[in-house]
Amino acid sequence: MKICAPTMGNKGLNELVCEHFGQAPSFTIVDMQTDDVKVVSNTSEHYGGVGSPPELLSKEGVEVMLCGGLGPKAVRMFEGFGVEVYVGASGTVKDVINAYQSGALSEATDANACKEHRH
Numbered sequence: 001m002k003i004c005a006p007t008m009g010n011k012g013l014n015e016l017v018c019e020h021f022g023q024a025p026s027f028t029i030v031d032m033q034t035d036d037v038k039v040v041s042n043t044s045e046h047y048g049g050v051g052s053p054p055e056l057l058s059k060e061g062v063e064v065m066l067c068g069g070l071g072p073k074a075v076r077m078f079e080g081f082g083v084e085v086y087v088g089a090s091g092t093v094k095d096v097i098n099a100y101q102s103g104a105l106s107e108a109t110d111a112n113a114c115k116e117h118r119h
Helices: 053-059 072-080 093-101
Strands: 002-007 026-031 037-041 064-067 084-087
Touching: 002 093, 026 053, 026 093, 053 072, 064 093, 072 084
Parallel strands: 002 064, 064 084
Antiparallel strands: 002 026, 026 037
């Protein structure tokens, strides 16, 4: 299973999770079966590229997204790609994976999506 978090840079498991999902400079992807860690730059439309972060990450094979919060449009896009989304993540990538595994994060819904991102 590939788990992903929006991140501030390229320090792998020790990188801080970015609080603003779409504006994250990078995304850190951890393959839980092989322990491989891959950092992908955010080349979406938010950074002058093409496509959305959910499109970019679905192409990377991400199955679970862990983030602090995100808008309802992103939640619906991830759902369309079959990616589970959990909110309430903070700290490092290692911290949020531990929080996910212990059941401390909430599954993203329209009700707990960021209100300022309703578009």
